[in-house]
Amino acid sequence: GQQVMQIPQYQHVQEGEDFTTYCNSSTTLSNIQWYKQRPGGHPVFLIQLVKSGEVKKQKRLTFQFGEAKKNSSLHITATQTTDVGTYFCAGRGATNKLIFGTGTLLAVQP
């Protein structure tokens, strides 16, 4: 069945450093979404990418959807302590079910 993997599982950075998490699907996706879950909280939608090669930006966050629509990345420039949390990608494949990635936990040291 469809699987969505994320790397790294955990990343610890100093405040001000950049951070990237990568998402890879075993099958082609119709769209991909990104969510952020703060410690002790629930996932909150960040963005959706639909087109092959699409790039979207939200302030210091840059989201990219691969040309083959099987991978995606989230890049945070100059991390802040407010960026702490787990970032999940979620891909929708042929079954139309949304499959969540394994998540990347980001820790930011002030």
Next chain:
Amino acid sequence: DGGITQSPKYLFRKEGQNVTLSCEQNLNHDAMYWYRQDPGQGLRLIYYSQIVNDFQKGDIAEGYSVSREKKESFPLTVTSAQKNPTAFYLCASSPLSSGNTIYFGEGSWLTVV
């Protein structure tokens, strides 16, 4: 306020007891979902429903049951058949369109002792 309400937020139960987690939404969403999250892990789909009186098993449905008698409500019962029920349970809803996002409730922490 519009949103998804889960209750209770924290629940302790003895092993062998069934427990039901409540999920109510007033977003008028057709689809509702239950996910399980273990510490440091991703989200695994337990059950989902796209219409009243109909639901489908997700990836880890064994030991769980659901009902969808009303559009707004999608309760989850964790039965005694579930081998490792201690986890964080997240209810979610979305419009039916494939491009729509999922909105999550605040979750319910279940501890079975």
